[in-house]
Amino acid sequence: xxxxxxxxxxxxxxxxxxxxxxxxxxxxxxxxxxxxxxxxxxxxxxxxxxxxxxxxxxxxxxxxxxxxxxxxxxxxxxxxxxxxxxxxxxxxxxxxxxxxxx
Amino acid sequence: xxxxxxxxxxxxxxxxxxxxxxxxxxxxxxxxxxxxxxxxxxxxxxxxxxxxxxxxxxxxxxxxxxxxxxxxxxxxxxxxxxxxxxxxxxxxxxxxxxxxxxxxxxxxxxxxxxxxxxxxxxxxxxxxxxxxxxxxxxxxxxxxxxxxxxxxxxxxxxxx
Numbered sequence: 001x002x003x004x005x006x007x008x009x010x011x012x013x014x015x016x017x018x019x020x021x022x023x024x025x026x027x028x029x030x031x032x033x034x035x036x037x038x039x040x041x042x043x044x045x046x047x048x049x050x051x052x053x054x055x056x057x058x059x060x061x062x063x064x065x066x067x068x069x070x071x072x073x074x075x076x077x078x079x080x081x082x083x084x085x086x087x088x089x090x091x092x093x094x095x096x097x098x099x100x101x102x
Numbered sequence: 103x104x105x106x107x108x109x110x111x112x113x114x115x116x117x118x119x120x121x122x123x124x125x126x127x128x129x130x131x132x133x134x135x136x137x138x139x140x141x142x143x144x145x146x147x148x149x150x151x152x153x154x155x156x157x158x159x160x161x162x163x164x165x166x167x168x169x170x171x172x173x174x175x176x177x178x179x180x181x182x183x184x185x186x187x188x189x190x191x192x193x194x195x196x197x198x199x200x201x202x203x204x205x206x207x208x209x210x211x212x213x214x215x216x217x218x219x220x221x222x223x224x225x226x227x228x229x230x231x232x233x234x235x236x237x238x239x240x241x242x243x244x245x246x247x248x249x250x251x252x253x254x255x256x257x258x259x260x261x262x
Contacts, residue, residue, distance in 0.1 A: 057221070072160075076167060
């Protein structure tokens with residue numbers, strides 16, 4: 001049981017690390033949102049793996065479903081913001097957002 | 103177990119491809135493929151509801167949203183990513199994997215097990231009976247998201 005849990009947590013940590021690296025280094029807003037989605041995948045894997053290891057799979061599943069819904073709302077709002085920012089700056093570069101004027 | 107490991111390795115590979123590929127459409131499709139693999143992992147762990155949500159919502163809906171946004175923003179808006187980030191990524195990843203191998207096993211042994219009663223009943227009973235507050239929060243989050251998107255795309259008033 002612990003060995004399999006270790007395997008899942010190992011990959012969950014790797015997913016979060018890949019997403020964090022992209023969040024810190026990428027410049028394209030859409031890539032940043034994909035990175036947020038990948039961190040979300042790592043977190044849902046960790047949640048479900050913990051529930052699986054403690055034999056509380058049903059509770060873990062309901063938490064994962066809640067988390068997925070929250071993630072969808074986050075991505076939808078963030079993409080709408082990205083489109084609005086693109087209309088202002090004609091660019092998807094996050095560095096140009098610092099120059100936004102009302 | 104081997105199949106599960108292969109699926110998880112594929113998940114990491116597609117996630118890295120989604121972040122490193124230059125073409126945004128390819129990135130979105132790699133993201134969907136990663137979600138599909140994660141959904142299959144959930145199914146094999148014995149969590150079919152989470153798997154269905156992962157495949158239908160994340161691999162389906164979020165990918166459609168990404169592709170829609172990429173289509174709405176013109177092609178000339180291509181952003182040049184820094185070449186250093188792409189070059190350092192393999193090094194960063196290998197270093198992280200080594201730390202992960204060394205540290206994770208010890209960390210997992212230290213996690214205290216919370217006392218919990220064994221689950222009884224069906225998924226629906228747990229979801230509706232025990233996690234009612236989560237569901238209320240979920241409805242609030244969906245409504246907040248809908249209103250935020252409506253507010254962001256509203257047309258200007260005539261007197262503006």
